[in-house]
Ligand code: SF4
């Protein structure tokens with residue numbers, strides 16, 4: 482798999498948006514409070530349209546008199562091997578001088594520290610459904626994303642190929658389907674919350690109640 486050859490540029494370069502599903506999953510799996518890993522980011526006026534078009538849920542809170550929208554991301558911290566940039570707080574990074582490359586450079590290794598409970602956006606990157614919403618489509622960060630002149634922000638060490646994903650086709654379709662469902666669910670939840678916003682301290686009680694009671698039966 483191509484990611485095993487990579488130093489994790491995507492985990493440093495992009496904001497990692499998370500849904501309520503991701504928040505609850507990570508909090509339960511690691512037994513940590515949301516405040517430890519959730520970054521509540523104000524959405525700037527110039528970003529509003531793009532974020533809406535990308536189906537990212539945005540919430541208002543009474544703490545600032547509902548003046549701004551906020552999105553939820555994983556926190557970032559200073560990268561351990563590229564201290565001039567930030568990385569996802571869960572990225573494990575080594576600059577290993579025992580593993581010298583042929584050119585004498587140290588080998589940089591980076592792996593997800595929460596692989597089993599990583600957010601759905603990470604689990605699916607760089608695959609998404611095509612415009613019809615039916616067929617998984619592999620995007621190619623190596624060629625499609627603008628190049629940035631920083632080794633910690635390089636994406637994918639080579640062209641992404643179908644063969645990289647073919648062995649996992651079934652699980653990718655399942656995971657993408659779940660991702661699309663959860664993304665829409667969280668966006669609908671944001672619309673509901675924003676009709677009568679409350680304070681930030683009420684938010685986590687609200688989502689726990691919703692997500693813990695999502696299964697219902699005709700008899701309930
Ligand atoms: S959760 Fe894991 S895969 Fe996702 S950005 Fe963080 S380190 Fe990378």
Ligand code: SF4
Pocket residue numbers: 483484485487488489490491492606607622635636637638
């Ligand atoms: S940048 Fe590409 S190869 Fe590297 S971890 Fe991200 S998806 Fe995998």
